[in-house]
Amino acid sequence: MTTNRVANLLRKGESPQRPIFLELFFDLVYVFALTRVVNELVLDYTRGRVAETLTTSLSENGETLLLFLAIWWIWTQTAWMTSRFDPFQPAIQFVVLATMFGSLLLAVAISGALSETGLLFASTYAAIQVGRTLFFVLTMRGHDLRRVNMLALVWFGASAVPWLAGAFAPELTRNLLWLLALAIDYLGGTLGWPVPRLGRSQVSPWAVAGEYLAERYWLLIIVALGETILTAGTAFLHGPIVAERTLALVLLFVTTVLLWRIYFYRAGQILGEAIAASADPGRLGRSAELSHLLMALGIVATSAGSELVLIDPSGHAKPAWVAAMLGGPALYLAGRSVFEHVAFARVSRPRPIGILVLAAIAPVMVGLPPLGVAAAAAAVLLGVAVSDAIRAHGGPLEQASPPR
Incomplete structure (x- = not known):
């Protein structure tokens, strides 16, 4: 991609620094996603043994919290992305809408993510994070943001392993693997995705x-x-x-x-x-x-x-x-x-x-x-x-x- 085309993908200094209809449209899928999380919590609370025993409830809620943190991180990464890139550009709109569809699949999978739809949830999450980051690695040649996305790609690639492995594992092992995957993702974003010999991202969104x-x-x-x-x-x-x-x-x-x-x-x-x-x-x-x-x-x-x-x-x-x-x-x-x-x-x-x-x-x-x-x-x-x-x-x- 030429330098001019790369520059066209970025937000301009004179453009309005506020969300537009695309971001608001994207947020609509999170109404459904949050509804699915709430439904899972209500199911947890209405099971007899869970409702009567607070410690059991906290254990069940911890599993639902894990799923919530996953969709929260997808939303956060999308907000970081649209803060730097011009949402009026067709390529950026494609990435946002693809992420929106992936988020819809995550929300659909929430109700069974800890059992029969675990593979759908884990593979969709990994595909969003790895696929979106790879897109910017390929399109931002010659720009500093390409290096940032290369660093992030290493971390998302690393977290994809426990995400996918957990989908095939028994309940306790799955929870531990997915917790590890989330820890990798959150820690990477917090630290600026440091990679040995490549450094880290120095500029916060x-x-x-x-x-x-x-x-x-x-x-x-x-x-x-x-x-x-x-x-x-x-x-x-x-x-x-x-x-x-x-x-x-x-x-x-x-x-x-x-x-x-x-x-x-x-x-x-x-x-x-x-x-x-x-x-x-x-x-x-x-x-x-x-x-x-x-x-x-x-x-x-x-x-x-x-x-x-x-x-x-x-x-x-x-x-x-x-x-x-x-x-x-x-x-x-x-x-x-x-x-x-x-x-x-x-x-x-x-x-x-x-x-x-x-x-x-x-x-x-x-x-x-x-x-x-x-x-x-x-x-x-x-x-x-x-x-x-x-x-x-x-x-x-x-x-x-x-x-x-």
Whole structure:
């Protein structure tokens, strides 16, 4: 490929540094993917031995978490890619749409990835990562990004081995091999894909396109919140429309609104500014990624808890159910605390206080009606949101002040 054609694939400095319709279209498949993850969690929580024993529940959830981390890494790598390349170019559109189709296959395979569809899941994941990276190795000749993709290709090739081997292995061995594969992928991306004698990538995507990536991540949070509403509405229609279930639906909608409010005020609005003002945007960007991973996990767990409430709002909350209904909001607040530190180099006290309150009330919630447990979680989130509003009332909007 000629130098001019290579340059045409890259984003131009004068072009808008924000997502366009292609990226938004790509995100649609993740509504389905997150729904499949939530469905797996609900199946975990409604199995008798899992629901009654928290330690067993954590083991089952760990397997589902492994699948979630795989699709999360695909999304992250795609966001990194579109931050550097021009999504209006047909070649880039092809790569994004091919990744979108692969992500759809991953989502389809989630429900049986730990049994009969394991090979489909593992081979699709490896094909996306290796195939996409190889494409850029072949097309970016003469550009520095070719070297970066060559480094990444070594790591993705290495992780493909345990991914594929795990698909043919017994359950415990498979989980260990897939955990190793994920560790290789995440470690490689975090370290800049170092390879002996070839070095590593020195430039973080956040240093090049912090504003763009900030907007991609808050769009993903919107996708996750949208999935929560979709799950609640679908679960509501699968049962009788009675007063208790209607009240549960209202409560779950309010909970989703509170999660949205807590995210966007105020750090969610100024992440791009914080990255731009940072002396080390790469390090701050990694913290931002971690915070959004924790928040997305919290939203997914909350969504699973919402469906459990709608299944039996007046029954008896089992230990694993309480863990989902209270642990989801707690995990979300933990991620939001990290996010606040990214934007303001501090953490407001209501967030850790909210986490402690959720942890403190969890033991006494076991056996109570799930509707009451959900109400308690919503009350804690409301307290955090109200404290934010009180602190901000009458004062100027707080500006980004990232850690030095």
